[in-house]
Amino acid sequence: MLRRFHSLTGVALALGLAVIAITGAALSVQPALDRLATPAIARGVSVAALAEAVAARHQSIDSIRKRADGSITVAFTDGDIAGVERVDPATGMGLGDYRASEFTRFITNLHRSFLAGDAGRAAAGVGALAMLALTASGMIMLVRRLGGPRALFRPIPGAPAQRWHGALGRLAAAGLLLSSLTGLWMSASTFGFIPESDAAIPAVVASAGAPAPVGTLAALKTADVADLRELAFPAPGDSTDIYRLRSSAGEARIDAATGVALAFTPATTLDRIQDLVRMLHTGRGAWALGLWLGLSAAAVPVFAATGFLSWRRRRAARPRIAGNVSARSADTIILVGSESNSTWGFAATLHAALTAAGHQVHTGAMNDLAPVHARAGLLLILAATCGDGAAPASAKNFRARLAALNDPVPVAVLGFGDRNFGRFCGFAEDVSAAIAAKGWPQILPMKRIDRRSAQEFAQWGHGLGAALGHDLTLEHVCEPPKTFALELVEREDYGVAVGAPVAILRFRAPGTGAKAGPLPSFEPGDLVGVLPPGSPMPRFYSLASAARDGVLEICVRLREGGLCSTFLHALAPGDLIQAFVRENPAFRPARGSTPLILIGAGAGIGPLAGFVRANQAGRPVYLYWGGRSAASDFLYERELARHLAEKRLTSLRTAFSRGPDGGAYVQDRIAADAPRLRELIRQGAQILVCGGRDMAQAVTQALDPVIRPLGLDLAILKSSGRYVEDVY
Amino acid sequence: MKFVLPAIAASAALIAPGFAEARQITIETTLKNYGGNGAYVVLYVTDAAGKYRGTLWMAGGKAKYYRHLSDWQRASGGAPAEIDGVTGASIGSGKTLKMSFDLADAMIDAGYTLHVDTAVEDGRDNPSEAIVPLDASTSGKPVPGKGYVKSFSVSF
Numbered sequence: 001m002l003r004r005f006h007s008l009t010g011v012a013l014a015l016g017l018a019v020i021a022i023t024g025a026a027l028s029v030q031p032a033l034d035r036l037a038t039p040a041i042a043r044g045v046s047v048a049a050l051a052e053a054v055a056a057r058h059q060s061i062d063s064i065r066k067r068a069d070g071s072i073t074v075a076f077t078d079g080d081i082a083g084v085e086r087v088d089p090a091t092g093m094g095l096g097d098y099r100a101s102e103f104t105r106f107i108t109n110l111h112r113s114f115l116a117g118d119a120g121r122a123a124a125g126v127g128a129l130a131m132l133a134l135t136a137s138g139m140i141m142l143v144r145r146l147g148g149p150r151a152l153f154r155p156i157p158g159a160p161a162q163r164w165h166g167a168l169g170r171l172a173a174a175g176l177l178l179s180s181l182t183g184l185w186m187s188a189s190t191f192g193f194i195p196e197s198d199a200a201i202p203a204v205v206a207s208a209g210a211p212a213p214v215g216t217l218a219a220l221k222t223a224d225v226a227d228l229r230e231l232a233f234p235a236p237g238d239s240t241d242i243y244r245l246r247s248s249a250g251e252a253r254i255d256a257a258t259g260v261a262l263a264f265t266p267a268t269t270l271d272r273i274q275d276l277v278r279m280l281h282t283g284r285g286a287w288a289l290g291l292w293l294g295l296s297a298a299a300v301p302v303f304a305a306t307g308f309l310s311w312r313r314r315r316a317a318r319p320r321i322a323g324n325v326s327a328r329s330a331d332t333i334i335l336v337g338s339e340s341n342s343t344w345g346f347a348a349t350l351h352a353a354l355t356a357a358g359h360q361v362h363t364g365a366m367n368d369l370a371p372v373h374a375r376a377g378l379l380l381i382l383a384a385t386c387g388d389g390a391a392p393a394s395a396k397n398f399r400a401r402l403a404a405l406n407d408p409v410p411v412a413v414l415g416f417g418d419r420n421f422g423r424f425c426g427f428a429e430d431v432s433a434a435i436a437a438k439g440w441p442q443i444l445p446m447k448r449i450d451r452r453s454a455q456e457f458a459q460w461g462h463g464l465g466a467a468l469g470h471d472l473t474l475e476h477v478c479e480p481p482k483t484f485a486l487e488l489v490e491r492e493d494y495g496v497a498v499g500a501p502v503a504i505l506r507f508r509a510p511g512t513g514a515k516a517g518p519l520p521s522f523e524p525g526d527l528v529g530v531l532p533p534g535s536p537m538p539r540f541y542s543l544a545s546a547a548r549d550g551v552l553e554i555c556v557r558l559r560e561g562g563l564c565s566t567f568l569h570a571l572a573p574g575d576l577i578q579a580f581v582r583e584n585p586a587f588r589p590a591r592g593s594t595p596l597i598l599i600g601a602g603a604g605i606g607p608l609a610g611f612v613r614a615n616q617a618g619r620p621v622y623l624y625w626g627g628r629s630a631a632s633d634f635l636y637e638r639e640l641a642r643h644l645a646e647k648r649l650t651s652l653r654t655a656f657s658r659g660p661d662g663g664a665y666v667q668d669r670i671a672a673d674a675p676r677l678r679e680l681i682r683q684g685a686q687i688l689v690c691g692g693r694d695m696a697q698a699v700t701q702a703l704d705p706v707i708r709p710l711g712l713d714l715a716i717l718k719s720s721g722r723y724v725e726d727v728y
Numbered sequence: 729m730k731f732v733l734p735a736i737a738a739s740a741a742l743i744a745p746g747f748a749e750a751r752q753i754t755i756e757t758t759l760k761n762y763g764g765n766g767a768y769v770v771l772y773v774t775d776a777a778g779k780y781r782g783t784l785w786m787a788g789g790k791a792k793y794y795r796h797l798s799d800w801q802r803a804s805g806g807a808p809a810e811i812d813g814v815t816g817a818s819i820g821s822g823k824t825l826k827m828s829f830d831l832a833d834a835m836i837d838a839g840y841t842l843h844v845d846t847a848v849e850d851g852r853d854n855p856s857e858a859i860v861p862l863d864a865s866t867s868g869k870p871v872p873g874k875g876y877v878k879s880f881s882v883s884f
Contacts, residue, residue: 062854063853075852192791235799
């Protein structure tokens with residue numbers, strides 16, 4: 001709900017808000033420039049002395065005013081000439097004509113009214129309200145995403161656009177809240193929703209005597225120029241008129257003949273608030289604050305761009321469901337728990353088939369589960385699993401929402417997953433168990449779909465159709481990812497002698513020399529999806545190179561009966577494959593110069609070698625790697641030796657299971673190096689683990705006693721992004 | 729545009745629309761090309777004793793700027809009721825405001841005076857920048873103001 005509000009408001013108003021923010025940022029520099037050009041007024045000169053000096057140079061003075069830029073100006077009339085000049089606040093000497101900058105006026109009008117009069121002013125007011133709401137909702141979402149207010153400055157996961165959006169957002173939020181709140185106040189004041197001044201101005205009667213020279217007036221002698229806002233002179237020739245002296249404290253009315261203050265109207269609380277709001281919004285009188293507000297505002301166009309990108313990505317990731325009826329009027333509800341977009345594709349197929357069979361179908365995310373769904377006749381839950389049984393992104397809140405529902409409704413649960421994982425369809429199992437515990441009927445036993453199998457999905461469809469009393473044919477065609485061709489240029493083979501063939505494969509875009517096409521952008525640790533011939537299911541491999549290396553490099557272990565690894569191992573230089581790149585921003589070294597601890601086994605060294613290769617800055621990197629035999633499958637042996645010499649790699653610890661003294665594993669090296677690793681983690685080191693599931697499990701057990709004495713555990717390190725895994 | 733003067737009608741009972749003794753006056757205010765945001769311009773009437781009798785027109789809609797029209801503010805007290813129904817947009821640099829009002833015959837040649845105050849943001853305030861008697865002898869004769877007003881005329 002909050003996300004929806006945030007995205008739609010942001011996307012709809014992006015352009016207008018960017019205009020307000022850019023002009024605001026431009027104006028924010030002005031107070032600092034003014035401060036340089038016009039030094040603060042020193043105390044010690046009386047208003048009477050200044051007025052006398054100014055009056056001596058002109059026939060008649062209308063007013064002396066302190067301008068928003070901090071300068072003192074005098075409005076005078078000499079015969080036919082009415083002018084405004086700047087004066088030296090200490091001496092009253094003329095400093096030339098006062099003229100407000102035409103450019104600043106233009107930018108100001110663009111900022112507060114889009115150059116469109118009152119309609120524009122109203123739009124700018126709405127903009128301030130929207131900015132306030134966007135900032136608040138954005139911060140709430142960021143706090144939730146990172147796991148609480150204390151976690152607000154942790155690294156932000158996600159795609160680059162999302163990371164920039166959040167990282168800049170938390171820096172600019174305070175400034176934007178202040179600017180939008182004060183802007184809203186000023187807009188309300190412009191449209192008269194806030195009274196201008198509630199001070200009661202008493203009527204005064206002047207003595208009507210002959211006017212005395214301004215320099216002799218007692219009430220002006222005691223007023224300091226530093227406190228002056230405005231001194232308005234009496235109309236020439238009108239003996240009943242008086243001087244009006246305004247300062248931040250209030251307004252005094254001063255008899256022109258006697259110099260006595262006839263009345264003083266103190267500034268009210270409202271006046272002081274108005275002054276404060278104006279200062280906080282414009283930065284006038286607080287130039288450093290102004291610059292800070294300007295910097296915050298300058299981030300708004302970035303929010304507009306990154307927010308728009310993220311919004312479009314999310315929209316593209318969720319396929320459109322044709323003929324999605326409202327939840328209220330549906331007889332069948334399909335709820336989707338999906339981490340990427342694939343489960344939505346299955347839901348769309350199911351939706352279309354049920355609609356064709358005459359049902360009124362509503363499809364939504366599992367997170368949207370609401371009491372209205374329980375009023376439908378049937379609830380179909382399509383749940384993917386994230387990692388080892390965790391809830392996928394669109395189902396994080398499902399269990400809590402389910403617990404709050406009471407009306408039973410018939411349910412069928414379909415799990416999507418991968419048999420290779422420890423808990424195949426673990427989340428769907430949990431959901432099914434929770435529904436059973438509530439006593440809701442399940443019209444079909446829970447079924448698991450392995451690796452997006454269209455056949456298994458079709459089987460489940462037959463079962464569902466039988467339960468519903470009609471035919472139901474589900475013909476699901478996975479939407480193929482957009483692939484590009486890669487040509488194998490080089491391969492290195494290892495491990496054949498020890499029965500564990502591993503190949504380092506290097507690809508580039510087809511074409512020779514300069515004609516070779518560009519590679520898409522990727523970093524070590526990102527994933528390449530390879531489509532083996534005869535299967536629409538991509539297999540993913542961690543990348544060992546960056547696009548700037550000019551090659552796409554992967555490290556592939558041959559698995560018995562593995563369709564894709566067999567295919568890849570059979571490639572010869574010049575052969576082509578179809579592939580696509582998927583970002584994996586979670587598995588990347590954190591920026592900075594803190595040490596990195598890289599741990600891997602077998603082919604898992606691929607991305608780790610890539611991280612070492614990219615370490616031009618020479619940050620401390622400690623690599624722990626396990627293989628079978630130093631003679632046969634020591635992957636990257638020569639390259640790592642070179643990196644050690646070039647200081648890209650600080651230390652390399654290897655373990656070979658078929659080594660001379662009975663063999664060792666990488667976790668043994670970790671246990672042996674406990675003191676050193678503990679010190680590195682104390683210094684803020686990040687740990688990146690890549691390899692098989694068993695190795696990762698053994699590594700966590702070996703690390704636990706290493707970090708316990710620091711008062712840490714893996715959960716803490718994981719939540720702050722200091723322990724990341726790429727495990728298969 | 730044609731307007732009647734509710735404030736003056738109420739206070740002085742001097743005018744009423746449609747009466748035979750009403751006279752139409754046209755006030756034309758042309759501003760200089762001062763090059764700034766729209767000017768706030770207020771037209772108001774004082775009687776022979778210098779006492780404020782009513783506001784004919786307030787060009788400028790934001791109450792927070794009215795204190796810059798200081799003579800009008802002082803004379804009228806600045807209460808919102810004074811300009812209720814006689815408020816319009818501010819007048820741009822170089823632009824002309826031409827308005828017609830129905831005034832009672834009795835106000836002509838009776839010592840009444842028309843005042844103009846002007847003010848511009850980041851510019852100067854010009855209290856009573858032009859003062860013209862409601863006098864047949866001055867009818868149609870433009871006078872310059874001392875601030876932003878290039879010419880100001882009242883025609884009967």
